[in-house]
Amino acid sequence: MSRLEQQLEFLRVVDALKRVDRMTRLIQRSGETSRRENSAEHSWHLALMAMMLIEHANEPVDLARVLQMILVHDIVEIDAGDTFVYDAAAMIGKAEREQQAAERIFGMLPDDQKAEFLALWHEFEARETPEAKYASALDRLAGMLPNAANNGGTWNEHQVTVEQVTRRNESIATGSDVLWDHARQWIHAVHAAGLIDTEADRQ
């Protein structure tokens, strides 16, 4: 295969990200139970968020790098699936499954692009650079946005506690204090509406 044919074949294979469903649902219209969102459309929404909210990043970030990381960050789910973050059993072995997926899928690319895509994915996962901290913060915010809008959404469905949602998402502050301050208000509102419990509520 020529270099271009390798690139196009990769683009055909990753079309399958449109078939990977996440737990979260589309933002609901009145009276509706909306379908789950898939990881491809989530990636678009997340990229748009990153572009729009960049003024709220804690540190200056390079937008092109942020967007590239976001466009690539979920591709491993084509093989490894989306793992529900509040399912402790499912989280076991996630890193290994995803590493194998990255080797197989990015391994279809020409060597220089394989290295580039692996580096973007590792950078995102490591959350050390300003760009990765910001991109990762947005990824968590993107998980919270529909749940906050959908009467607690999957938090309510799966009876997740205020403390679990807080622990899972508090690293948003590493990328953006402003966004974490706002997201905490969502958790507070969902709790105040009786849609999720604190640990104390259950005692």
Next chain:
Amino acid sequence: MSRLEQQLEFLRVVDALKRVDRMTRLIQRSGETSRRENSAEHSWHLALMAMMLIEHANEPVDLARVLQMILVHDIVEIDAGDTFVYDAAAMIGKAEREQQAAERIFGMLPDDQKAEFLALWHEFEARETPEAKYASALDRLAGMLPNAANNGGTWNEHQVTVEQVTRRNESIATGSDVLWDHARQWIHAVHAAGLIDTEADRQ
């Protein structure tokens, strides 16, 4: 509403792009009739294509600008719908419908971002800057990719001719001669397989 609340409300509203279906279908697996793709997941795929194929652009382009245009380019379809490009009747009034949609949807943003998003969308539509020529070329290539992979896909379903496909897509060359050369081979292959006709075939 605070500036951040305005931005988040916009992000909730544009979630609806995940509900706008295009004519093209997901790349099919053997024996399957896949579902239509929606404009949000298409936007992700297109952004990924733009990032991966940038070496094939005719002119040097700024990747961040290309990606921003792509992330925004279909948002007007939330109000205006996706218009099948080979349906001449549906194409009438498309520009006006989309302009109204842009005013309403981007009008939800703070003024500076409304101006920024309108400028990105107009730049994409005008196809004059190197970035817009490249982004628009990719948008057409992204329409061709699943049809070429799906035994002619919507070209075959709607009995579009070789000449119609060619006229619709030849502007790819404005953004990338390399990609248009390759895309012409797809048209040739689909015709050679008897899946679409030339005008001469029909006489």
